[in-house]
Amino acid sequence: xxxxxxxxxxxxxxxxxxxxxxxxxxxxxxxxxxxxxxxxxxxxxxxxxxxxxxxxxxxxxxxxxxxxxxxxxxxxxxxxxxxxxxxxxxxxxxxxxxxxxxxxxxxxxxxxxxxxxxxxxxxxxxxxxxxxxxxxxxxxxxxxxxxxxxxxxxxxxxxxxxxxxxxxxxxxxxxxxxxxxxxxxxxxxxxxxxxxxxxxxxxxxxxxxxxxxxxxxxxxxxxxxxxxxxxxxxxxxxxxxxxxxxxxxxxxxxxxxxxxxxxxxxxxxxxxxxxxxxxxxxxxxxxxxxxxxxxxxxxxxxxxx
Numbered sequence: 304x305x306x307x308x309x310x311x312x313x314x315x316x317x318x319x320x321x322x323x324x325x326x327x328x329x330x331x332x333x334x335x336x337x338x339x340x341x342x343x344x345x346x347x348x349x350x351x352x353x354x355x356x357x358x359x360x361x362x363x364x365x366x367x368x369x370x371x372x373x374x375x376x377x378x379x380x381x382x383x384x385x386x387x388x389x390x391x392x393x394x395x396x397x398x399x400x401x402x403x404x405x406x407x408x409x410x411x412x413x414x415x416x417x418x419x420x421x422x423x424x425x426x427x428x429x430x431x432x433x434x435x436x437x438x439x440x441x442x443x444x445x446x447x448x449x450x451x452x453x454x455x456x457x458x459x460x461x462x463x464x465x466x467x468x469x470x471x472x473x474x475x476x477x478x479x480x481x482x483x484x485x486x487x488x489x490x491x492x493x494x495x496x497x498x499x500x501x502x503x504x505x506x507x508x509x510x511x512x513x514x515x516x517x518x519x520x521x522x523x524x525x526x527x528x529x530x531x532x533x534x535x536x537x538x539x540x541x542x543x544x545x546x547x548x549x550x551x552x553x554x555x556x557x558x559x560x561x562x563x564x565x566x567x568x569x570x571x572x573x574x575x576x577x578x579x580x581x582x583x584x585x586x587x588x589x590x591x592x593x594x595x596x597x598x599x600x601x602x603x604x605x606x607x608x
Contacts, residue, residue: 305346307379309339310372311446313351313361316340317369318445320358328447343368376446377466377585397426398591403439404431404452407536408578411556413452416602420595427591436461436511443467443581450595451581456515457572468587470580470596472603477553477574478566480539482546485565492570499523501549504531504542516551519574540564555606578603 315325316336326333344351351365361369404413409431417429434442436453443451444464454475455461463469479493487497499520505527506512513529520526531542537558539550544563551574552566560566568574580599586592 305368305372306339306343307372307376309343309346310368311376312336312339313343313365314369314372314445315447316352316359317361317365318441318447320360322359377583395426396424396590396594398589399428399430400450400591400595401448402429402431402450402452402595403434403442403448405436405439405454406433406534407553407556408452408454409433409556412599412602412606416598419602420598423598424594427594429595435509440464440467440581443583446583449582449586449589450592452578452599453581454511454576454578456511456576457518457574459511459514459518461511463581466583466585467581468584470582470600472578472580472599473606475553475555475576475578475606476568477551477576478568479549480543480552480560480564480566481549482543483563483565484546485549487567488565490567493567494571495520495523495526495569498549499526501526501528502530502547503527504533504539504548504550505529506534507532510534512551515574515576519551519569519572 312325312329312331315328316322319325319328322336322340323333326336329336340352347364347368349364350362351368352359353362402413413431417431420427420429432442432448436455439448439451439453440461440463442448444467452472453461479498481488487493490497503516505516516527531548533539533542536550536552536556539552540558540560542548543550544561551569553576554566555578580596582592582596
């Protein structure tokens with residue numbers, strides 16, 4: 304009989320490109336993942352992975368197993384959710400929900416929510432991992448996480464696979480943060496052309512936040528001029544505090560600016576991002592997931608613009 308947990312590990316190895324990366328994602332040791340794959344190869348009688356450079360890739364047989372197991376794993380997940388939903392009981396919500404979310408929503412929404420859910424549903428376990436929106440969607444679609452929180456900036460698209468359901472939560476606003484002595488600090492709103500000559504601190508080039516910053520300056524030549532890169536918005540605030548750069552910082556989870564910084568919204572376009580929850584369709588009837596999603600929606604209704 305094929306070990307479905309080992310199949311899940313194989314799927315993760317295929318996605319991450321190496322056993323060590325898959326182990327880190329799954330929370331196992333590399334040795335444990337390797338043993339799972341070797342056991343799966345013994346059970347099937349075929350090689351499932353092959354060495355490619357410093358990583359590994361699926362063999363044809365491995366690809367066939369991963370593709371063929373996808374609907375089976377989804378059906379088992381749906382069956383488990385149905386059984387949990389129909390089980391008699393006193394309304395107690397229990398189980399584990401693995402969450403993937405971006406850093407500012409962890410600070411601004413999840414941190415207080417985890418405490419509230421712990422009191423309301425003491426038998427519910429929530430495991431949180433930080434990830435960028437594109438990675439979050441991939442983790443949900445592949446079954447490595449159960450519930451994701453992602454954001455979509457303006458016209459920067461976030462591709463959603465067919466097996467993933469999107470639930471809107473709230474809209475977050477980002478402001479231009481600059482030193483109080485800056486010549487633009489007294490304005491009520493800023494147009495991108497007002498900022499054409501500024502030096503910036505921004506997130507890395509591969510992030511959706513950076514893509515939006517570039518989109519913000521469509522039609523404005525040679526902007527934005529990014530001189531510092533950091534994934535932490537708290538660092539952006541500290542760098543803006545020096546007066547050397549300006550930053551685009553979301554309001555969600557933002558630390559207090561203090562007396563030496565001001566935050567000004569952008570116009571034409573406005574800098575907003577839609578915060579959404581994502582989960583697999585096959586988990587829609589899971590009481591644990593439903594309870595967590597309901598709490599997210601209720602909390603989200605108190606946030607945003």
